[in-house]
Amino acid sequence: MKWTVLLLFCVTAVVLGAGCTSPGAKETVPLYSLDDTGALSIVGITSVYEESPSEISPKNGSVVLSRLIFSDNYGNVHAILAAPAHPVAAVVMVPGAGVAATAHQERAVTYAERGIAMVVLDLRGNGGETTGHTDGLSGDLRRFTSGTTPQWYLTIGDIMAARMMLTERFGVPVYIIGSSNGGMTGAVAASIDSGDSGYFGVSTSGISAGDDASQDVLSFVRSVDPGAYVAGISPDPVWLFHSPSDSVIPYQKGLSLFNAAEDPKNFESFNGTHGITPEVDTMITGAILTF
Numbered sequence: 510m511k512w513t514v515l516l517l518f519c520v521t522a523v524v525l526g527a528g529c530t531s532p533g534a535k536e537t538v539p540l541y542s543l544d545d546t547g548a549l550s551i552v553g554i555t556s557v558y559e560e561s562p563s564e565i566s567p568k569n570g571s572v573v574l575s576r577l578i579f580s581d582n583y584g585n586v587h588a589i590l591a592a593p594a595h596p597v598a599a600v601v602m603v604p605g606a607g608v609a610a611t612a613h614q615e616r617a618v619t620y621a622e623r624g625i626a627m628v629v630l631d632l633r634g635n636g637g638e639t640t641g642h643t644d645g646l647s648g649d650l651r652r653f654t655s656g657t658t659p660q661w662y663l664t665i666g667d668i669m670a671a672r673m674m675l676t677e678r679f680g681v682p683v684y685i686i687g688s689s690n691g692g693m694t695g696a697v698a699a700s701i702d703s704g705d706s707g708y709f710g711v712s713t714s715g716i717s718a719g720d721d722a723s724q725d726v727l728s729f730v731r732s733v734d735p736g737a738y739v740a741g742i743s744p745d746p747v748w749l750f751h752s753p754s755d756s757v758i759p760y761q762k763g764l765s766l767f768n769a770a771e772d773p774k775n776f777e778s779f780n781g782t783h784g785i786t787p788e789v790d791t792m793i794t795g796a797i798l799t800f
Contacts, residue, residue, distance in 0.1 A: 539551060539553040540552050548732065548738070549665065555673070556673040557670075559577070559578045559580070560575050561576040571593055572621040572622055573592055574589065577628070579667060584641075586639050587638040588628050588630050588631055589628070590626070591614070591618045591626065592626035592627075593624055597625070599627065599676075599679055599681050599682070599683045600627050600686050601668055601675065601685050602627055602628065602687075603694055603695040605689030605692075605712075606635065606645075606690040608635065610638075614629070616629075617629050625797055625798075626675060626679055632667070633667070646733070650725070661694060664694045668702075669701075669702045684709060685707070685709070686710075687711065688713070691713075692710035693715075696710055696735035696738055696742070700739065701738070706745055706800070708746070709793050710750070712752065712758055712785070713751075714762035714763055715762070715769065716730055716734040716735065716736070736765070740770055740771045742771075747770040747773070748775045748776075748792075748796060749763055749770070749774070749776050750785075750792070751779070752779050752780065752781050752783065755783045775796075
């Protein structure tokens with residue numbers, strides 16, 4: 510079964526003046542905590558967003574490109590949406606470290622041409638339009654130990670908000686695709702969000718705390734480690750892709766994450782080095798259209 514979100518405290522609703530998909534929509538403050546197993550729990554996620562005027566893709570007149578800005582009390586998150594008139598499925602694309610959403614715009618159009626709407630998140634502090642810190646997990650550990658919400662938690666919530674928007678807007682199955690670091694946050698989101706339909710992880714792995722880690726480090730790593738969550742994605746499918754030539758995240762670490770997952774699951778090797786490729790895109794879109 511999927512992880513259920515445990516309500517550890519009362520949720521206070523706050524009405525903000527952000528744009529939204531329908532008149533009168535209210536924004537709830539998302540709250541992040543750990544449950545009694547040390548797993549991340551999130552309550553109050555909403556899909557409040559503004560959409561800029563759309564444009565027709567120059568590659569294909571049937572695909573519409575839009576710029577989105579999701580908003581909550583932690584700030585604004587930019588995104589790109591590519592959608593056909595009547596999608597049969599949708600995906601949230603979570604880029605790797607240092608990769609802005611615009612780098613995946615052509616990929617989003619390609620998916621939409623095959624009937625799959627795609628939202629690409631411009632992650633917090635990832636070098637694109639969305640602001641945020643750039644000091645990675647070490648910086649988030651400092652925030653964790655000081656009682657401040659880690660940015661990785663916020664990113665996981667952003668993935669859930671984007672998934673919710675796609676579900677509400679199109680009414681089709683929504684899958685999470687994550688590349689590299691994006692595969693790590695994507696796996697956690699796919700596990701704790703009961704509304705998604707499956708997870709595709711590319712060039713990704715679990716996270717290790719090390720043998721001599723302090724209790725703070727162990728607690729924080731447990732809260733964000735994909736290896737601790739990936740089994741909870743079942744009964745939805747898990748597909749992992751890894752290149753044997755990957756010099757950033759070793760192939761064996763990708764296999765270890767796959768071994769931690771429950772059925773239904775699939776592991777595919779691909780040509781190249783690190784990160785999502787057109788070969789992987791073909792396998793992902795083929796799987797989604799088969800589902």
